[in-house]
Amino acid sequence: MDIEALRRDTPGTANRIHLNNAGAGLLSRRILETVTAHLELEAAIGGYEAAARERDRIDAAHTHIAQLVGGGPGEIALFDNSTHAWNAAFYSMTFRAGDRILTGRAEYGSNVLAYLQIAERTGAEVVVVPNDASGQVDTTALADLIDDRTRLVGISHVPTSGGLVNPAAEIGRITRAAGVPFLLDATQSLGQFPVDVAQLGCDMLTATGRKFLRGPRGTGLLWVRPEALDHLEPYVNEIAASTWDGRRGFTWHDGARRFETWERSYSNVLGLSAAVQQALEIGMDDIGQRAIALGTSLRDRLDAVPGVTTYDLGRQRCAIVTAKVDAMPTADVAAALAAHDINVSVTLPMETQLDTEERGVHPLVRLSPHYYNTESELDRAVEVFAELATAS
CATH class of the missing domain: 3.90.1150.10 (Aspartate Aminotransferase, domain 1)
Incomplete structure (x- = not known):
């Protein structure tokens, strides 16, 4: 290097x-020039026209991100920040009274507030898994806490407030064995060190472009394991997420694209794609x-x-x-x-x-x-x- x-x-x-x-x-400079070049193109020929001209490069963002996380292009959805990406996954789940959401002490504050809102709304219970002696999620305690009421395990891979790296791969092994969905917030880990969804065993992963990936602000992403789609019903529907059947119904788009919205900043998408390519090349x-x-x-x-x-x-x-x-x-x-x-x-x-x-x-x-x-x-x-x- x-x-x-x-x-x-x-x-x-x-x-x-x-x-x-x-x-x-x-x-x-590469990312800065990528973002500004597309803005200049929009100014020169129009926003719709610039997007049409750059369509192949825009669509390639899904492919590059999939390569970074070890998934497939159809498993990636793009957002304007990681919180919206995380919300798209979490609020697409159904919770009822008695369900349990397991999380760790290091969970990000916005995620915790979402858990509390759903608990208040539905009667679900938020269970905090204790830390072990080192301060990471106690995986033995996690395994003991999972039961037939457990609806979700949500963990921050790296907290916003410290250098801890939670044992996500071990958590993934536990949740996969138990058949419990695992939502991993990788906002502080993606771009800082290798993150591979197959090795981690999570079902959903969210991240941002602005931090260790060095992408532009206003970018976020969601990866969804194809099998996890059975647990998820997108809480927002619009023309980018589904296809109208010509009558009074619709069909969700295949894969994670069903979580996306039609409007986005294409200069930022291209900037994120460039940042991911930069990380892969280094x-x-x-x-x-x-x-x-x-x-x-x-x-x-x-x-x-x-x-x-x-x-x-x-x-x-x-x-x-x-x-x-x-x-x-x-x-x-x-x-x-x-x-x-x-x-x-x-x-x-x-x-x-x-x-x-x-x-x-x-x-x-x-x-x-x-x-x-x-x-x-x-x-x-x-x-x-x-x-x-x-x-x-």
Whole structure:
């Protein structure tokens, strides 16, 4: 991996230390030019006409995404963000009183709110699977909790609030053996390290384009195992999702396309497709190894600084690192880093309510390097943490 060449192709690296890839990765020139070129084409000849001219490239997005996740093109649906993709899967399921939804402590906040809404509406029960001693989903407890009332297991592969990587493949083995649908939120994992739906054993997977994939904002995707369609009835129907039978009925389109809507930003679709192709060309194995190594290095260095504490859980950890300066408010730490042109995020209690219930450590500074970051950039971030810890 030619890091200097990758950085030259990433304009944002010239003026900032970008450690906020769990928020939004920096666009490469290739992706930026792909998006802007289609917008210019729309301006020149019209939106419908530009879409017609670029139809083959637009349709190829499904093929490229399928290659990235290990599925088929007909198993991919495109959305304008990952939450809409996740909602399309979850709200297409039917729940009744007594049904159980199993989830983990690290589940994303919007997902939790959806579970609670359905529980309130239907009488279903939300069951939180405990963590094991390392802080990941306890798969033994999960297996014991699954019974004939279990309607869904919904898990965040990597939480928004830490470096934990949940044991998704083991969860998939358990759910497949039990015949229970498994919805995996891969928003923070896809693009950071290899994600293969066959190996993970999930039935539905959702993700975004803007984070570690380095695609444009306003992009999301849903992968659905063909057999899982038996459990799902799309909660929105429109002309992109089904075919009118000429009378008063309709037939759903084959595969995951039944979850899509007709209108979308084609410049963003092309940008997402370009981002996926970029990741495939660089190689997800190489991307994953470097991103995780940078996260490990940053975490170890911060742990060595007196007055700084990291908070990442799990047996397996990724490029996301969460930390505090012990004697300084988190918002002040983030502001000080920003003043040194270092991009980070801050975790919020409501983004992972179930984790907050158990640990109560949020807000935390969230740092998330990616493969185009350098060791010298990590050095500078650690220097600032050390200065703040000493000053406080």
